[in-house]
Amino acid sequence: MWRDALNYITCISCGNPDMYLKETFFRFEDDMTSPEQKTSIEYIDEGFVVCPKCEKEYPIIAGMPVLLEDTKGYTFDIDFFKPSSEHLSYSLEPTKKIGRLLQKYKVDTALDVACGLGAYTSYFACNTLVSFDISPYFIMKCIEKEGRDSGRHWFVADVMNIPFKNDSFDLIFASSILEHLEPHEVKLAIGKFNSLLRNEGIIQIDVPNNSRTQDLLRKTMTHLGFYDDDEFVDHPELGHHSLFLRKDLEKLGFDVHGCIGWVTRQKLPLGVLWEFYDLIGWYLPSLAGTLIGLKGVTNREVPNDH
Numbered sequence: 001m002w003r004d005a006l007n008y009i010t011c012i013s014c015g016n017p018d019m020y021l022k023e024t025f026f027r028f029e030d031d032m033t034s035p036e037q038k039t040s041i042e043y044i045d046e047g048f049v050v051c052p053k054c055e056k057e058y059p060i061i062a063g064m065p066v067l068l069e070d071t072k073g074y075t076f077d078i079d080f081f082k083p084s085s086e087h088l089s090y091s092l093e094p095t096k097k098i099g100r101l102l103q104k105y106k107v108d109t110a111l112d113v114a115c116g117l118g119a120y121t122s123y124f125a126c127n128t129l130v131s132f133d134i135s136p137y138f139i140m141k142c143i144e145k146e147g148r149d150s151g152r153h154w155f156v157a158d159v160m161n162i163p164f165k166n167d168s169f170d171l172i173f174a175s176s177i178l179e180h181l182e183p184h185e186v187k188l189a190i191g192k193f194n195s196l197l198r199n200e201g202i203i204q205i206d207v208p209n210n211s212r213t214q215d216l217l218r219k220t221m222t223h224l225g226f227y228d229d230d231e232f233v234d235h236p237e238l239g240h241h242s243l244f245l246r247k248d249l250e251k252l253g254f255d256v257h258g259c260i261g262w263v264t265r266q267k268l269p270l271g272v273l274w275e276f277y278d279l280i281g282w283y284l285p286s287l288a289g290t291l292i293g294l295k296g297v298t299n300r301e302v303p304n305d306h
């Protein structure tokens with residue numbers, strides 16, 4: 001954890017925004033170029049983020065601040081980061097259209113909600129990126145992959161208890177996460193995104209489209225053997241607790257667009273035809289496999305790229 005990551009954190013127990021650091025092991029980075037940076041920026045490997053108000057201590061383990069309500073089981077033992085079989089089998093590749101949109105937002109500070117294995121990390125065009133996931137294994141993998149870059153901050157945190165200060169982000173990105181929440185939790189999460197957002201900030205989310213046409217299409221494709229049974233993305237037993245139609249995202253205040261998701265694109269290599277489908281999905285999201293919700297995006301920021 002970089003020392004300046006403290007600027008973003010609030011205590012999830014009492015809401016206090018003035019936390020401090022108790023380091024047990026930290027180092028100055030050798031590869032910093034200017035002498036000022038050498039003395040002012042530190043990377044904390046082990047220690048605690050401490051709330052002076054309620055005295056809660058959040059451990060920093062292998063560079064990862066664990067900002068969860070219950071951190072009792074979290075020790076400085078690396079075994080803690082052992083993945084479950086569910087985590088090992090998880091994969092998410094970037095959906096082309098969604099990545100392309102991200103590349104267009106030239107903002108200062110962005111938040112990647114439930115970043116998983118960091119499928120979209122390299123698409124952000126911001127100065128500072130704050131990413132979190134509830135899985136320490138995923139965050140560990142992200143840091144391994146991305147290295148310790150001082151413009152990127154990684155946290156272990158829960159989407160239902162986001163530990164960051166209000167008015168801190170110019171862009172909030174939440175991909176393939178809302179469908180895993182219960183419907184009342186979706187509303188709470190979107191409310192929190194709105195509070196975290198700075199004036200004129202952008203929110204971008206995406207969820208599977210559960211329209212009747214899409215459902216029929218997925219069932220047909222599964223029947224024809226294009227999807228394996230476990231890739232049939234709308235099965236509630238795979239952890240989808242909320243299903244979305246275009247109007248559901250509109251009710252939550254989003255402008256809704258659509259595109260083809262990465263699973264289908266991979267299964268059916270139709271090449272340039274998918275570009276055409278993305279164009280149709282953008283204007284007629286009800287026909288798209290993936291729904292994209294946008295808030296605060298003007299035409300200037302999303303020029304037509306077709």
Ligand SMILES: [Zn+2]
Nearest residue numbers: 011014051054
């Ligand atoms: Zn506190």
